[in-house]
Amino acid sequence: MAAITAAMVKDLREQSGAGMMDCKKALAECDGDMDAAFELLRKNGAAKAEKKASRIAAEGICKVVVEGNTAVVLEVNSETDFVAKNEKFQTYVEKVAKQILKSDVKSIDELLTQPWAEDSSKTVNDVHVEMVATIGEKLSLRRFEKVTSDGFVVSYTHGGGRIGVIVDMAGAESDAAKEAATNLAMQIAALNPKYVSRDEVSAEYIAHEKEILLAQIMNDPKESQKPEKVINGMIEGRVSKELKEICLLDQVYVKAEDGKQTVAKYLEEVSKATGSALSIKSFVRFETGEGLEKKNEDFAAEVAAQMNA
Template structure:
């Protein structure tokens, strides 16, 4: 059967694969379109396996709100920032986020094994493998988290074009524009200052005890500070611990939009609560930042070129 340009174009539009790859697939399958798609999928999987060892530390975070009570955030990684700006990759990340907000999966393994919402004949992992073949880089769905508010609402915020994704869950008897705006401000705070906890009550006692041990050791190793009275040393330790906690606890942080430069997030929430006539408290937050915790490969392009010349 003669392979026409129209057939190649149709297959390319169906799969997103390269023109020559589509032509080869049609030739190998005698022009059978379905068989050609399957051929490309199998070939794409082989390519994906070769790429799987490469470090994927770029990419995007995306957040989807299903309603006022349900949201999900995902991180999907690519090898390069160039691909992260690609429309095909961005559409895939959005589709993964939509998958996550509907998912009941408890972990990544279960999530990757789920039927893909856009084509239930595939799994999420199959969809990922197919996208690797189309884009030509190692891609990874690194993590997801779904948040369902039990007594209030959720809001979201995405910073830096997808570099950071935040969900805030709040307890409140009133869900209106004023509450959502205030919580979005809190989400922006979380994106900017990266707190680790909502409040001090969440911090394990052993963590605080450990920090005090470290501070005491630092003081005792200082010739001048170690000579101070025990009571003074204890006060120094408490002061330094409190300073650290103000940095890592959301409600203790100075609110980024505070007009006086002093108002804490806790005081801001008190103000909002008075204005809307009901308590508004942050119950939980999730913050994903693209590539955090991934060791990126340092490229030495001069050495790479030299190696290729040899």
């Protein structure tokens, strides 16, 4: 059997764009034949998957799975919304999420090296590469978060997986408590708070916001002429208004009949009704493609470009 050198692996990796271990494995199977190894990578989908790495994958789904008091939310991206609705893709994402739920992996890189739950002869990465070859688009296992509660967890998925939410609750689990927590999960999906309460907001964040607001006021010819006490009051008022928008407990409860009741007051009412003090320990909110650049689709321009090529 031919000796597989680091240089050979490097050359095949540069030629195919496939991963280093995939290249080494292909060369070993092909007894060092570079051309045969390249073809093997193509057949296995490894080269095809890696060649798509430069594409933007900002669509996809967020999948939430729950078992007992543990929940996982996983975001897997695709290039198009069409693929995100594909049943085979959705089944794959659910299987990965369930694998995370039953494991102790802490990162995507660690996850990819794990044996696949349904076939230990393959890794999660092997199955991912196969899925890319089957679907024909770049797919990206982007991020996940796992929550294990000493109270109870509820989840909510919006828009067929566009948004996935997990809420970790403290208090006795009951139908009424779970219903209330689900209502809060829906609120989190809709209004996208950043914190549970003001206690979580750092002093540095507030100081920074005040600095920006002061600069805005001083750049306004009219407002800058107001007394210092008035300006300070304006800044405090605007910071308070912002905190009401980004802190869940300060937000107006979306189902409030009077349009004024806060989430904190709503929780107080539910706690009294159930006889158990309910509180929100934490929440996770994933939105598909959040923070990613999305591809600007212009079919007419694409056709024109091809005709002029």
